[in-house]
Amino acid sequence: MLVSQEVLKSVSKKVSFHNLDETIEITDIEHVQNKSGRRFKNQCLYWLDLNDIPDNYINKPKGVLLVGKKQFQKIGKRKTGDAGLIVTDDPALLFFSVAEFLCNDEIVSSIHSTATVHPEAIIGNNVYIGAGAVVDSCTIGDNCILHSNSSLGKNVKIGNNTVIHSGANIGFNFLVLNKIHQVPG
Numbered sequence: 001m002l003v004s005q006e007v008l009k010s011v012s013k014k015v016s017f018h019n020l021d022e023t024i025e026i027t028d029i030e031h032v033q034n035k036s037g038r039r040f041k042n043q044c045l046y047w048l049d050l051n052d053i054p055d056n057y058i059n060k061p062k063g064v065l066l067v068g069k070k071q072f073q074k075i076g077k078r079k080t081g082d083a084g085l086i087v088t089d090d091p092a093l094l095f096f097s098v099a100e101f102l103c104n105d106e107i108v109s110s111i112h113s114t115a116t117v118h119p120e121a122i123i124g125n126n127v128y129i130g131a132g133a134v135v136d137s138c139t140i141g142d143n144c145i146l147h148s149n150s151s152l153g154k155n156v157k158i159g160n161n162t163v164i165h166s167g168a169n170i171g172f173n174f175l176v177l178n179k180i181h182q183v184p185g
Contacts, residue, residue: 008086012094014069018085024064027112027130028148028166029099044148044166045086045098066091112148124160136172 005022009015028044044063048071064084072087088094111117112131120137123129127140130148138152141160146152150164153172158164162176170176 008094008098012088012090012097014090015086015088015094018087020064020084020086024084026064026098029095030166031095045095066095130166 005017005020005024008017008024026045030044030046032046032048046063046065048065048067064086066086066088068091069087069089072085086094109126109128111129112133114131115129115133115135117123117129117135118137121135122139123135124140124142124144126143127146128144129135129146130150132149133146134151135146136152136154136156138154138156138158140146140152140158141162143161144158145163146158147164147166147168149166150168150170152158152164152170153174155173156170157175158170159175159177164170164176
């Protein structure tokens with residue numbers, strides 16, 4: 001999903017952007033509540049809901065980091081590296097607004113340029129396949145979303161109106177029924 005800075009400003013009036021283009025591509029979101037090791041992904045919006053943000057979080061070149069104004073004042077004294085930052089008084093409001101945009105019922109059919117799709121895969125109408133997703137020779141129903149860095153193995157069958165969340169790995173010969181939200185586990 002492409003999001004302009006103007007759209008984000010309409011959600012939260014007190015918002016600023018650092019190291020970001022006018023239009024930001026966001027295909028996934030993640031709420032970060034602890035300091036454990038994290039692998040940051042391109043085109044993901046990370047809400048850093050932490051009292052203290054470790055240096056290694058802000059020096060990652062991937063993804064967009066959403067932080068509160070008080071957090072930014074703490075890290076503003078340090079170099080922010082290549083990380084794209086969105087700073088706002090109400091990060092929760094902005095985060096959940098982006099989530100609503102991502103979960104909109106109107107799916108735009110597309111296959112991200114970094115996704116890998118087997119030539120024998122059968123893909124229904126109105127299907128979105130996100131960044132880094134891997135689709136083996138399987139069947140995907142209509143109106144489905146396969147978020148970034150998820151994978152579908154050989155002979156998997158995904159029903160209509162199904163969402164496969166980021167990082168989910170569905171192995172071989174597996175059936176996912178209609179209207180299911182599959183989260184990584």
